[in-house]
Amino acid sequence: MKINDLIKDQYGLLYSSELLLTIILLIFIIGIVANLSDSLNERVLSEEELSSLEAIAIESSDYILNNPGTPENWEDDEGLDNGIVSKKIIPGLAIKNKNVDNGEFFDESASDEMIMSNAISYNKLIKVKNNYDSLVGSNLFNDSVRSSMAIYPLNSKIRPIKMGYDFDNGDDNVNDNDIVTVNRTVKCDFYSSFVFYDFNDFELFGENLEDNLCNHDSNPNLENHANDERSLWLCKNFRVYKESLDDYDYYLISNESIKNTGAYWILESLNRTSENEERLNQEVIDLNPYFLKDLENSSDEIFSIHFNVPKNRVDDFKTVLVAIPKNMTDVLISNDELNYDYFRVQDVNFVLKVGYK
Numbered sequence: 164m165k166i167n168d169l170i171k172d173q174y175g176l177l178y179s180s181e182l183l184l185t186i187i188l189l190i191f192i193i194g195i196v197a198n199l200s201d202s203l204n205e206r207v208l209s210e211e212e213l214s215s216l217e218a219i220a221i222e223s224s225d226y227i228l229n230n231p232g233t234p235e236n237w238e239d240d241e242g243l244d245n246g247i248v249s250k251k252i253i254p255g256l257a258i259k260n261k262n263v264d265n266g267e268f269f270d271e272s273a274s275d276e277m278i279m280s281n282a283i284s285y286n287k288l289i290k291v292k293n294n295y296d297s298l299v300g301s302n303l304f305n306d307s308v309r310s311s312m313a314i315y316p317l318n319s320k321i322r323p324i325k326m327g328y329d330f331d332n333g334d335d336n337v338n339d340n341d342i343v344t345v346n347r348t349v350k351c352d353f354y355s356s357f358v359f360y361d362f363n364d365f366e367l368f369g370e371n372l373e374d375n376l377c378n379h380d381s382n383p384n385l386e387n388h389a390n391d392e393r394s395l396w397l398c399k400n401f402r403v404y405k406e407s408l409d410d411y412d413y414y415l416i417s418n419e420s421i422k423n424t425g426a427y428w429i430l431e432s433l434n435r436t437s438e439n440e441e442r443l444n445q446e447v448i449d450l451n452p453y454f455l456k457d458l459e460n461s462s463d464e465i466f467s468i469h470f471n472v473p474k475n476r477v478d479d480f481k482t483v484l485v486a487i488p489k490n491m492t493d494v495l496i497s498n499d500e501l502n503y504d505y506f507r508v509q510d511v512n513f514v515l516k517v518g519y520k
Contacts, residue, residue, distance in 0.1 A: 212519070213341070213343070216308070216341075216343045216517060216518070216519065217343050219304075219308065219343075219517055220343040220344070220345045220515060220516075220517040221345055223303065223304070223345075223515065223517070224345040224347060224513070224515045226255060227254070227255055227256050227257075227303075227312075227515070228256060228257060228280065228281055228283060228347060228349060228513065229255075229257055229278070229280045229281070230255035230257050230278070231255045231256075231257045231258070231259040231278060232252070232253055232254045232255030232256070232257075232287070233251070233252070233253045233255070234251065234252070235259075237252045237253075237254065237255075238284070238286055238287045238290045240252065243290050243293070243294055246293075246294065246297075248294050248297035248298055248301075248302070250301075250302060252298060252302055253302055253303060254287065254290075254291050254298045254299065254302070254303065255287070256283035256284055256287045256288055256291070257278050257279060257280065257282065257283065257284070258278070258279050258282050258283065258284050258352060259277070259278050259279075279350075281347065281348075281349040281350065282349060282350040282351075282352070282508075283314075283349055283350070283351050283352070283511075283513065284351075284352060285351050285352055285353045285354065286356075288314065288324060288351070289324075291312070291326065292324060292326040295312070295326045295327050299312065299327065300327075304517075307519075307520070308517050308518060308519055308520060309327075309328040309330070309517070309518045309519070309520055310327050310328060310515065310516060310517045310518075311325070311326065311327030311328050311329070311330060311514075311515070311516045312325075312326050312327050312513075312514070312515050312516075313325040313326065313513075313514045314351060314511040314512065314513055314514070315511060315512040315514065316351070316509050316510070316511045317348075317509065317510045317511065317512070318504055318509050318510075320502070320504045321353070321504055321505065321509060327516075328516075328518075330342055330516055330518065341518055341519065342516055342517070342518040343516070343517050343518070344514065344515070344516050345514070345515045345516075345517075346512055346513070346514050347512070347513045348510060348511070348512055348513070349510075349511060349513050350508050350509070350510060350511070351508070351509055351510075351511045352508055353505050353506065353507065353508070353509060354485070354487075354495070354500070354505050354506050355506055355507060355508050357485045357486055357487050357488075357506060358483045358484070358485050358506055359401070359413070359483075359484045359485055359486045360399055360401065360468075360483065360484040361483050362397055362399070362470060362480070362481075362482045362483065362484070363480070363481055363482075376398075376400070377396065377398035377467070377469065378398075378400070378433070378436070378467055379398070379436075379469070382436070384436075385436055385438065386438055388469060388471075392474075393473060393474060394471050394472060394473050394474060395471070395472050395474055395477065396469060396470070396471055396472075397469070397470045397472065398467060398468070398469045398470075399467070399468050400465060400466070400467050401465070401466055401468075401484075402463055402464070402465050402466075403454050403458065403463065403464055403466055404462065404463045405458040405461065405462050405463060405464075406462070407486070408451055408454060408455065408458065409489075410488065410489055411486040411487060411488060411489060412449070412451060412486070412487045412489055412492045413449075413450040413451055413454065413484065413485070413486050413487075414447055414448060414449060414450060414484075414485050414487065414501070415428075415447075415448040415450055415468075415482060415483075415484055416446065416447055416448075416482070416483050416484075416485055416501070416502065416503050416506060417443065417445070417446050417447075417481060417482040417483075417503055418446070418479075418481035418482070418503040418504075419446055419503070420479040420480075420481065421443055421444065421445075421446065421479070421480065421481070421482065422444045422446075423476070423479060424443070424472060424473065424476040424479045424480050425442075425473050425476060426442075426443040426470055426471060426472045426473070426476070426480055427440040427441060427442055427443060427470070427471045428440070428441055428443045428468065428469060428470050428471070429441070429467075429468070429469040430450070430453050430466065430467075430468050430469075431466065431467050431469075432457040432464050432465065432466050432467070433464065433465040433466075433467075434457065434464075435456075435457055440471065443470070443482070446502065446503065447501055447502070450484070454466070468484070470482070481503060482503075483503065483506050483507075485506055
């Protein structure tokens with residue numbers, strides 16, 4: 164081979180290498196464009212797909228909010244506390260056998276099969292939160308969609324509860340236009356089922372005020388608890404069993420406004436009456452030590468609690484007597500939930516988000 168031919172072959176080789184590199188780059192660029200196009204096509208749902216997703220979200224919200232779930236009392240399944248979820252459980256948050264009156268929940272008779280629409284159980288909600296992937300992802304949606312659930316209390320003193328897939332995590336595979344959101348305003352009972360007695364301005368002026376007889380009014384040796392121009396007396400009698408102290412922690416819990424009401428209170432038993440009025444200026448008072456004094460030598464005792472409230476501060480008097488299961492007390496304390504607002508029925512925004520995987 165001549166030197167000139169060698170030079171020509173070298174240039175040809177260089178030309179071929181450049182062409183090959185160019186082709187490779189073009190293929191690479193075309194591949195990127197194709198992938199982007201496919202990705203965009205995948206993330207933009209058709210009108211039919213979006214309509215189907217909307218139907219899933221709306222129908223699921225209707226079911227969750229208006230049905231107690233199956234089987235009955237599914238939230239009591241012991242396996243849920245250990246992450247063991249039966250395939251037979253379809254979660255619902257509706258409250259059964261309860262009624263709403265004056266904005267609060269009261270137990271009804273066992274024969275009452277009423278289901279309160281748009282009123283959800285906090286206990287069920289927490290069980291769903293702790294087992295969301297199994298109860299909602301698998302059992303309700305059959306692993307066909309991504310979803311999240313949350314409640315946002317209108318009362319800013321109560322924290323939101325969120326669960327499920329995080330649609331705000333910046334995942335490039337999720338297009339905001341392909342997510343369906345259902346937002347409903349409902350009532351949530353929170354820990355109101357633990358309320359033993361509810362003392363508020365409705366009861367102070369309620370029709371049944373005279374039905375609550377005060378032992379001070381019938382005992383000539385005690386100061387009469389009759390209302391006067393300046394203040395009102397609210398008196399309640401109730402029985403406490405000694406064995407209940409092994410299972411429950413009793414508290415008197417008041418709204419933060421109680422510190423400014425100038426209210427006083429007395430707690431006494433049938434066999435230990437008292438004229439000693441104490442200023443009610445603590446939001447949380449542990450009552451178990453009070454009860455133990457009188458239950459040391461008896462199996463049960465009738466107690467009386469008396470509140471003296473200035474008439475001009477009645478609207479600020481918000482107090483409940485609660486019985487909290489002992490296995491939950493530490494949880495409430497650690498979560499800062501041992502406060503008045505958590506023992507009231509509250510309005511919340513229920514939000515369900517659904518998107519295809």
